Each structure stands twice: as structure tokens, then as C-alpha cells.
Amino acid sequence: MVYFILKRLVQSVFVMLAVAFLAFSLFRFVGDPISQMTGVETSVEDQERLREELGLNDPFILQFARFTSDMVQGDFGFSYRTRQPVAEMIADRIPATLELGVVALLISLIVGIPTGVYTALRPRGIATQAILMTTLVGVSIPTFVIGIMLIFIFGVQLGWLPTFGRGGTVQIGGWESSLFTVEGWRALLLPAITLGVYQLTLTMRLVRAEMMEVMRTDYIRFAIARGVPMNKLHYRHALSNTMVPVITIIGLQFGGVIAFSIVTESVFQWPGMGLLFLESIRFVDIPVMGVYLVVIAFFFVLVNLIVDLLYVAIDPRLRVRDVQ
Amino acid sequence: MTRRNLRQAALLGGALSLCALGASAETLRWASTTDPQTMDPHAVNSAPVLSFLNNVYEGLVRRGQDMSIEPSLATSWEPLEGENGWRFNLRQGVTFQDGAAFTAEDVMFSYQRASNEAADVRSWFAPVSEVRVVDDFTIDFVTTAPNPLFPDSIANFMILDKDWAESNDAALPARDAENFATMNVNGTGPFTVASRDPGVRTTLVPNANWWDEAEHNVTEAIFTPIGNSATGLAALLSGEIDFIQPIPLQDVAQVEGRDGFKVLEGEETRVIMFGFGHEHDTLLYSSDVTDANPFTDPRVRLAAAHALDIASIDRVLFRGKIEAASQLVPAGISGYSEANSDRPDYNPERAKELLAEAGYPNGFSFGLKCTNDRYINDEALCRAAASMFAAVGLNAELSTGPVRDYWPQLRADDFDMYLLGWSPGTFDMEHPIRFLLHSQDDEKRLGSWNFGNYSNARVDELLPQIQQEIDPAARQAMIDEVVSITQDEVAYIPLYTQPLIWAAKENVDLTQRADNFFMLRWVTVN
């Protein structure tokens, strides 16, 4: 077990380094940070001097080495755009993105799993066909269109929910949370739905497919044959077995949710990491982009690790050793 | 109103969100596309920063609602006697927001800070050779040459408290790391920053000890950057914000059509224009003319100007909100050449004739570079322009991209024709002549945005004279000559003045200044 976790950690470091390296080798193509940092009247020499000061003229290998060695020492550098410490900037934005991602994930699970089960148990029902079709249309509309549509329906026309931002937030030990106020939840709802729609469809379809598969297994047939009550059969036997493979995929997707919340954050002006990243691209804020990517890679490997551990927790075949 | 009550009830429900309860009628929530990058007035010379900080810091002079220069921390100023430069008499009894008294030492310190290599605004002080503190409330700025416009040019030069900056290790603007002044303020202005969450929300409250009489009734102002224009508009229409700058042109009708909202329209000072690669020997992006640069021929440039139907662009793309431009500054800016206020008319036939005269009866293809996130409808404009060019045989190979790598491309001479918008920082015609019309001269820092290196000896000769001429009539005559020359040679094709569209709730009274600065001190919430 310890060996397994250690191995995953080593792989994680590799993945993060590779992401940072890739990103860094290519940042210089994104644009010129200097012309974004300076005003129109700044002379060319002043720009050159700044470029030199920031080490932007160094070969990228050197820039990358500096970035990683600083990072290893806990120094994440300063933003070109705001001059703030990048670590602080990202840390400030992490709660927003994580809460958005987690709530989106929860929505997708809370809606996706029951509908998945329902559509698996009644594969030919009209409701099933309707659900399948609706979700298909849902994932076929680009996220940004869905987001803007929701804003205009619920924010502008009906006036029920806020159109942007996080609403009321509360500081809890340095973690700025919108989960503890009604305002916060109201603000969270639309972006979370927007972000969760795709995930929901995916979850539902996965649960449905796996459930249908599981319902055909011998142990379910055996459970039916010995008269295990239907609700226990569906939820205790079938669903738990369904979740084993589903968790992997959902976990993998969660990394994606965090990484791809960019669009949702941009539409809802959600002050998360994705929005910060978009701004950083606009201003060619290399330190922020670099750290963002490493953080995303970190989340990604972390989620993978958690999924593996969850797997172990769920599946006794991996947890309990043979005692024969 | 019911909605607001509802929300407040909801707020009461969420017992933890007490801090938001301070919301009252005098709270102003406003949004713009970009967050000020820093709270340091000398670190970045960018409009979002200067606009925002003008509510917090003050300069020696300031601009009124009509852009005119008026006394601020200096009560009066006069040219120095016996040497070039200006003497400023400072206002007495002014205190910074932390209570420290304002003196000439602070001006001196701020000058040193703002003209330091680490400051992005140091170009303002290029003409300054020396600054002398005469006494606590008198300071002299000595310039290398006569400089009648110097007071105008330092309207955004904001004064910091020396002791505050030095004791907080902020004696110089932050360059590659933050310092105290990046996040904290201590100005003399009407408002001070109560809290700041960069990129998310910045809250301002009035400065109770402001020296001037407050014309506003704002007790709290909350700024939120909203990058996506549709989201911003939705936020306004749903009542979550009171004011937004700017809104997309095409949505003006939507806002106007709703009860309780209004649109403020004005002309910005920014003139949108096309520039040429005057200096290029050949076209870079042409598929047919590869051995010459037709744009070196003024007839071809004029043909391009005649091909553009500004009226249609105005009607369709800008909903009638733009003003056609004849020169690099809009009418009303000092130095505007009334004598040269005609622009080439829309005349495709004439354009074809001119092309034929220049030896290109069938036209030619070339590359047109444009931004797609810098100016209002910039991409749509270029697409429309390309279509109009094509109608006379000028086949533009359009290339649009974000501004983040646009300037480097222009600096690398990677264009045949390009889009540029220019707002005269000093609100004087001298500004575009210095940056756009004078030949490139790195040493003297002239022509630094003259990407195509348009060069005319007479223009180069006239610029220093314009800069130093005190007599308005003589100065205007020289400017008229420059405008006339550059119009004749079609140095640029000025297109129109960019419109300035703000939207607000009906109950918010505010002043829309031509530099797109939003000044809280003129806001009244009814």
C-alpha cells in the first residue's frame, strides 16, 4: 500500500514536471509580456531593460530551471501583471474553483446516478428515452451558450439568481467559502449547473451502461434467485458494483472539470483559477500561467490518487488480502 | 425594489453574511472589463489603473468634466522666469488619508519615484531636467526646452506621501515583485480603498478629510471587473450592478428599451486608423505583387481611403454611434486642425482610377493585420473593411489576433497594413505627431508607435517647434501644416472616433468624461 502510494507520488512529480516543462518551453509563443506590462509611452529601451530584468531573454531551459528550482524552494514568483506573489493569487482562487467543481460534481452525481439507475432498470420506458434525449441535447450545446442562456433566463428575465460572482463568502481559516451563505449558494447554482451538465450526462450514461452490465452478472442473478428484496438488490448489490468502474471515470473527469472550468468561470465571472488563467493569458503573465498549470497537474494527479484509494476502499478484493 | 428586499431578507437568513448588510441607497456597484492591475500609480501606465486611482490619488492638476485642466494639489502654476519650466504653488492644509500633511517634499519624492527606471510613467518626465523644492508649498519643474503643455501632460501624475512610501518599503514602484503600494493606498483624493480582492472586488469609501467639497453622495463604491460583456450587461439588467463601462454597441437598444436604465453615449478621444508599411520594399503577404510595395505610392493609399464606406460601417457595425475622423485626433481636442476637417469620401470609382493610375488596374493582394480584443468591434471593422477593399480590387488577406502579441508583430515590421487606435494622452494634437507621425528616432524617443515609419522631413522639423511654441495661433498654424502634409500623403487613414458607451441605472447620475475615466466624485445616487 505504502509502496503503491509512493509509486504514484513519483509518477505525479513526473507528470507535474513534464507539464511545467512543456508549458515553459512554449510560453514564449503565447505573446510578449512586456508590451502588456507597459503603457503606450514606454520607450523601447525601457521595455528592453525590463525584459532583461525579468530574465525573458534567457534561454527557456534556464527560465524553466529557475522556475522549478524556485518552486521546489516554495518560491512561486511574482505576477508580471499585478506584481503580487503568485502563490497567494492562486491560493486565493483555489477555493472558488474547487467549490464550483465539487458542487458541479455533486450535482452531476446526485442527478446522474439516480437517472442512470432509473434508465438502466427501465431501458425501454418512455421516460428513459426522454431523459436520454434531453441530456444528449444538453451536451450538444456549447457550454458558453448554456451559461449565457441560464444567466438571461434566471438572472435577467426571472431575476431569481445572481448573474455573476460568488455572492456572499465567508472566511474559514483562510478558505473563502460561499457554501455557508444563502447568497453564496444562489450564486453558485447557475455556474455549477453549467459546469455539471456535461459531467451529469456522462455520469448518467456510465451508470446506466455499467448497471445494465452488472444486472446481467451471475451474482445479481443469484441474488434474484434467492429472493433478495428488490430495493436491496438494486442499490446494495447492483449499484455498489456499478460504482467501482464509474468512480474511475468520474475521477478522471473531475480533473477535467477543474481544468475546464475556465469557460464557465469566464461566463459567470467566477473568481476562480480558470478566470485568473484566462486573464494571465491575456497579459502573458508567465509566472501565473506556469504555476496554474502545475497546480492543475497536481490536482489531476491528486484526484487520480484519490480515485485509486477509493477503489481500494470500495473493493475488498484490493483491500483485504487472501487469507487462505 | 421588491427584488432587493427579497435579497436582503435572504441575506438576513444567511446569518453569516452580516458584512453585506451595509448596503444602502448610496452604495454604488460598478463594473468594467478590466481590473486595475495595481494600486501603485507609478507602476503601470495603463488606463484601467490611472482611471481607478484618480479616485484615490491626486496630481498637481486635474481634469474637469470637460477635460480642461484645473487646480488640484497645486492651486496655481506659472512659467519659470529665466529658464524653461513651470512653478507650481501647492495647496496648503491638505492631508493624506493616513493623516500625514502634504508638502513639496511629497511632490519631489513622487517625481523621483515616477521618473525612476522602475516606473512605467517616466516618459511623462522626459522633458524635465531638474526639479527644485522652493519651499514647503512651492516646487519648480525645469524643462530642457520651452514646454507650454507640461502641466497638461502631468494630469495623471499622482502624489504619494514620502514617509508612508519609505516606511513601507515602497520608495520605488514594484517591478518584478510586489511591495506595499501594490495593494495599499494612501492618497489625498476623494476616496480611499477599504478592501481589495484583485480581480474580484475592490471597495472604496469616501475620504472624510478630503480638501475639496464633495459633489457626490456615495458612501460606498464596489468595483467588480467583468470580462465577458454579455455577463456584465446581464449583471446590470438584473440589478446587481448600478453602472457598467462600456457596454457593447449592439446592446444599446436593449438597455434603452428597459425601464430604469439609461445609456450614456459620448465620443472617446481615440481615433481608429489604418497604418501602412511606408518603409517596406515589398509586400509581405501578397500573392501577386511580390517585388514591390504599392503602398509606398500615395495614390494607392488614397485609393484605399476612398474604398472605405464609413457611413455603412457606422450604420451597421456601430449603430450610428461613431463620428468619421479626418485626422489623428477628434474635433475638440486642442490642436485639432479645423482647416483640414475633410476626409476622403467613399468613392470606389475614384479608388479604382487611382489604382489604375498607380499601375494596379486589377488591384493586388496584401496582408491586413488587426486586433480582435483591443478596440470596439475591431474584428468586425476589419472584416467589413476587407470586404470594401475587395470591392475596388484591394484583396486584403485579413489576419486578426489578440493584442497580447499584436504589438510585437508590428514592432517586427510584420505587416502590410495594420489597424491602430490612438488616444492622445495629453489631449493635444502634439501627442500623435510625436508618437505616430515623427520618423522613428529611438534616441529621442520619437515616433515610437510609428510602426510603418512614415517619414517627412518637414513634419520632423515642425514637431519640436510645436512643442515649444507658446503662442496658440502660431502653434496651430504649424499643426495645420503637419495635418495637411500627412493628409496629402495619406500617412494614415483615420477612420472614426471610437464611441464611448456606458450604461447605468436610471437613478445614478454620473459624468462621462472623454478619456473614459470614471470619476466617483461626480456620482449621485438618487
Place this chain on the structure above:
Amino acid sequence: MLTIENLSVKFPSRFGAFTAIEDVDMVIQPGEIHGLVGESGAGKSTVGAAVIGLLQSPGYIASGTLKLGDMDLRALTPEQAHAMRGDRISMIFQDPQTSLNPLMTIEDQLIETIQAHSDVSTSAARQRAVDLLEEIGIKNASERIKAYPHQFSGGMRQRVVIALAICTDPDVIIADEPTTALDVAVQSQVLKLIQRLAKDRKIAFMLITHDIGVIAQIADRVTVMRKGRVMETGDTAQVLGAPKHPYTRALMDAVPPLDHKIDRFRVPQEEGAEVEDALGQHAEDWLLEGVRGASTGLMLENLSVKFAGPRTSLLRKPEPYVALDDVTLTVRPGSILGLVGESGSGKSTLAKVVTGLVRPSGGTMTLGDAVLPGGKARPRNHPSRQLVQMVFQDPYSSLNSRHRIRDILSEPLWFYGFVKEAEARERLAESMLALVGMPPDAIDKYPHQFSGGQRQRIAVARALLARPRFLICDEPTSALDVSIQAEILNLLKDLQAKFGLTILFISHNLAVVRQMADDTAVLRNGRIEEIGRTEDIYAAPQADYTKSLLALTPVMDRAMLQARV
């Protein structure tokens, strides 16, 4: 008493309704073990599923009566039927590996089942479960009940399955191939358990199996089915000992006897279609031309194979898993060596070592008179790649289902460079098909268009088209019905005799090996237990292991059965 009368089950499909079983009659008394035997497609599992109400959708009972005592099973509502399941009728599935929920402990599964049908407290249910496990032979049941299914061995797991089936005291248990997935020793124990339960608890068992040996050993009565219809029914001794129906007789003939060797199986000419000998002549000539000269033998000396075990610690190297341990054996040129052993004994690993798929960790292999390099050390163009060919166990996976028979059969000819022209290759392939008893038009078809037996013939044809001198047959008939098995075994015997092939014949079925092999090696846990002449080993086994294997294999002793009639 379970009564089945005129039962018909149909599966409506887009090609019209398919009648899976038709007019099946059967009566099972309490305490009776009723064998239901037949080959694949006979519909025997459908009978069981119909009784317990678990017909796979969209199958339905078209007609007939199903009665348990006085209760009409067909008249029950779905809820009643579900309540009845487990309570009065239960079921045992074939594979104990897959019939238990892997995520729940045995305890949870047992308690849940008990509580589903009787209103008892959890602790009472647990006590009952523990007692039951003790009863069916799980020692230390109060401890082991807390374990998960994967912590039990296959035999123990099947006991747990049986415990789950009987924990609610059902009247009838449908046992669908309950021992097919088990090794002989375990099978014997499970069968004894079933016998005991029938006797002690008066449970009526419907024992569905394809293994006539199992029926002969424990069934009181037997019903023989074929293609959905009952062929014959009666007392076991009578049906097996003196079969009346020709199908039953043919079936009995096809069962390989364990106690003596027969030359050929008598098979009704059916699947291996009548093929003109002349067509196969071309292939036969071609093969004979290639195999002229002495046969090739194989010698394995001190062969060992170790696999890396799962790594559990950073510091320690993982314990290797020993698949083959110091194996020495010789396959005499032109003979058949039978290799028997239970699952996990290393039989297949041995085949893979010889074919170069697995790298030996020690020992030498000699093919003919040349050393045979192992694993990756064997170059792709090594002559043994052609000389050694293999017939695999599963004819459903050993032929590439996306290739036509033409491509499958031409591949060796093309690959080894025997025949250059495509047309000539095709002619030879067609002829080879004839030689193995397949119509030549098979060449245009895909594997899935053939039955298992036909596919195995094609697999043999493919092996022969490489002109091998040494053939490895890894459980070539274990996936096939007994009558098809007989045909394939006959074919292999014929070919071996005709071409002087040397064959390594791997099987878990002692009776089959006895029929096929000249020499026999008994493998257990990667070690050779015993090796020698087949007749010697079967007549007088030396190793205890061999003795117990032979003793525990269920046999159909016809003489004894006949005597009982």
C-alpha cells in the same frame, strides 16, 4: 414436488420466435437429485431458468404448467414470484467465482438472504448462517463468515453458494452446472455435499450438467435433452445403462472411458460433413512431402519458470511466483505425450514456454537435436516457429474473428514462404479444409459462422498448414460438447498416425488423455508428480496424487449401471 408439464419457452426475436424448449415434462420428488443432461443448445438451463422465473429477456413461457406442490408457479404475480424465490426454490450457478457479490462479506449476504424470507433478528440470522456454514463443511465458520468471497478458494466458495441457496430451507434447488468450474477433487466434495443435502434435508435438486460422469455418480433420475426436447427420461441406471433412445446411445458412446482405451470413438456422422477424400488428397500429399524423414521429439530438462509476484514493499524484492519447477520430460518422436493436471498446475505455462511466449528462468529445451532458445531469445525466424504449432483450447478466440477463413489458412503458407502464389495457397487451404473434414466453401466465411467443433477443425487445419513436426494441443476439446470432442479426438488421432506428428497433449481430463496419449505426465503445482507409459500410470499409479485424481474422477461405469438395471 416440482412438476413440469408440457413446458415450452420461446424467445421472440426479429427473425421470428425461437422455441428454446418444447413440451418438456419432468417431475422431481423431494430428496431426489434429478439430472438434466444434454449438449450445448439442448435447452437444459432454460428449463431451470423457467422454473425459477429468471428467463433472460425477452424469453417467455409459451405454454405448459409449472407446479411446486400445489402452487402454480405461473400464476404468481412478479412480487409473489420474487418472494417465492429463495424461500421455496433456489439456485446454484456454475461459477462460484462470479456468483457471489464481491463487495459484500459472506455474512452480509447470508443474513440478508435469511432475513429476506423469515422475520428473525440479525443475531439469530447470523447464528443460523454460522451453523449452516459449519454444516456444509466450512471450519471455523464464526470467523470466516466475516470474509469476502475472494478470500475463499473455489471449492469453499461453491460451498458458500450452496449455503446461500439452502439458508432459507427451499424445497427445490436448481443446480446449473455446479461443478463444471471446479477441479476433480473439489468437484467430488461438492457432489457429496449435494447428495447429503438431498438426503438429509429432503431438498429436490435439479442437477443441470453436460457431464454424464457426474450424473452417473449422484443423480437418482435423469432426463436427456436435445435441441429443446426431452429425448429420454428415467432412472439413472436405466437411462445410462440401457439407453433406449439412439441419441442417448450415441452420447454414451462419445464419452471417453477412464478405465480402458478404445481405438476410435463411434460418432454419428453429422457435423464433420461428408467430404470426398479426393479433395483432401492434395493437402495430404503436400504435408507428407514436407514431413518426410524422422519425427521430431522434444526434451525438457530442469525447466523452471518464475513470474514476478506483486510488489508490496519498496525494500524487499517481490516474492517470485513459481509456475514451473524443475520440469524434466521427453516427448518421444512420433508419439503423444499427455500432460494432465488441475488448474494452476502449470500445464499451459509449459506450452507457452515451448512455443516461446514465456521465458524460462532455468533449464534447457531440445527440439529434435537442436537446442530451443526460450522466450525473447528465440528469433522471429527461428525454424521452430514453423516446426512447432499449437491447437488452442478456445476455438472461439483462437481464430481471428475479423479474418476470413481464407486469410487465416493462407497466412502460414505465405508467412513461412511455402507457397508463393495466392491462388495455389487458396487451393491448398481448400484441400486442407477437406482433409480436416470441412467443406471447401468454408473458405469464404468468417469464423463466427461456424460451430465450435468446426472452428477447432479449422484451427487444426491452420496448424497443419505450417507443416509442423511437433503439435501442441492445449485442452483442445475442453470447450466442446462430448460428441464433438469425440470427433476432434478422432481427427487428431488420424492425423497423427498419417503424418507421424509428435504431439504434446495437454488436458485436465484424465479419460481423454488415456484415450490419446502414449505417455502421460502428471503435473501438480509446477512439478512433475509422475511420468510414464499411459497404460502403466492408469493401471497402477505410483504417486498418491495420481491415485486420488483417478479415484475422484466421476466415471460412468456402464457395466455397473447395466448391472443395476
Place this chain on the structure above:
Amino acid sequence: MIAFLKRYEGLWLFVHSPAAIIAAIVATLIILGAVFAPWLALVNPYDLASFSLFDGLLPPVWQDGANPKYLLGTDDQGRDMISSILYGARLSLVIGMSALAIAAVLGVGLGLAAGYYGGRFDAIVMRIADVQLALPAILTALLIDGIARGVLPPSVQQDLRVAVLTLAIALSLWVNFARTARASTFVQMNKEYVQAAIMMGQHPVRVMFVHILPNILGPLLVIMTVDLASAILLEATLSFLGIGLPADSPSLGTLIRIGMQFLLSGEWWILWIPTLFLVALVVSINILGDFLRDVFNPRLR
């Protein structure tokens, strides 16, 4: 008889699935429209001289102020909506399909090899896949775009925007193929026909592509349809984020991005007509993907 029908089971299923038939008709119509856009479209959106700003912002014919020449109205440049959509679908499909082809070749190749060789090679490929997954598609697109700008001469850059975008999308999609191909290959590796081929001494490339590949095409085909839909949506999203195609080469995504500006302004058709079109296309492709999945996995029926 049964065998014959079994062989064309897919066809039979198809004839009896109304959703699949409608989807196929819609997809076919759109694809035909895209292929024959140059003959069907009123104006060529690439030919700047063929339309005029003068005709800008005309509504569809059923609204007041429409010009009957433009059935579904015009956009802010005076381009006929129908023509833009036809050409847009053409470009979206070209990008989607080429991206898919690249992703499939790359992903299937790597996945097959990873599944075939296993061990260290497999670990490396999977870690590379992790790295790819950790890079948001927008960044991949930015990076590819950046490299192209750095490497290619300026005169061809504009022409290569489509290629650059295609490559970026392909890079975001290949992991799916690689993972599926790898998993399926692992299953196939235990099949005896593969062992037979390896045993014979066949070259690994032959084993992978001649033997294994045809057997894992089923799940890959399903991924292909689903990913084609994703590719088209991804292109739209990248366009929204401002790193898609320039406005003068309108893909469906670019049209929607442009249309977003008119969401509130009353010119609803500029946004909603291309959006509807995109949704119809993507839904059809997804339905066909579902259908294929059912065909290849009969147990789910």
C-alpha cells in the same frame, strides 16, 4: 438465413430505430450541404467581394424588414446566414474529422503499442497521456498556435490557422483513443489468435495492425463518433475563448462566437440559427454513436 441476417444485424437494427434513422438523415443532409456548399450557397463567405456591409443585419424572411434573397437573414457583415452556415459546417466538419483522424492515428498507434508491449513502454505512454490530460485544451491550442507562429513564415500562418486548430484539437482527443485502444488490446493480447500470431514469429507491427486492430475497431468507432461531436464543440469553445478561427473563415463555432454579441441586441438569428444547426449536427452524431455502441455491445440492448 439466420447467419445472413446476423451478419447484417446492424442494418436490421438501424431500420428499426427511428432515432437513428432521423439522426442519419439529419447528419447526411448537413454533410451533403457542407460538401456542396459552393454550389448551394448564395454567397461565398470567403470571397469578401461577394457580400456587402450594406446588407448587414437583415432578419429572416418571416420578420419585418427582411430581404427575401436572404432566407435566414444576414449577419453583421452582410453575409447570408445560410451560406455562412453551410460553409461553417463544412469547415467544422473538416476540422472535426481531420482532428479525429490525427487523434485516432496517434492514439490508436500508441494505445496498441502500449497494450502490446506493456511494461515500461506502457507506463511511459500512459504518463504522457496524463500530462496531456492535465493540459487544458485551450492551452494546447495556444501552444500549438504559438509554435506555428514561431516556426512558420508569416505569409502562410493565416492559411494554417485551420491546421493549427485541428492539431490542437487532435492533441486533446488522442488520449481517449489511446486509453481505449490500450484497454482493448490488453483484452485481445490474451486471445489465442494473437498468441498464435506471435508464436509464428510475425512482426509486432503486423500482429498489432493486421490481427489486433480489426478486432478492437468496434469501441474505437464509438469513440470516433462521440469525439467527432466533442471536436466540433471544442472548436466552438476555443473560438469563444478567442483562440479559434478568425471571423472571416467562419466555422459553426466561430459563427456562434460572433452571434454571442447579438444575444441581446434583437438580432437573435445571428446566434440561434447556427447554434440550432450545431446542436442538430452534434445530437445526430451522438445518436449515431449511441446506436453504434448498441450494435457493438448487444448486451446493452
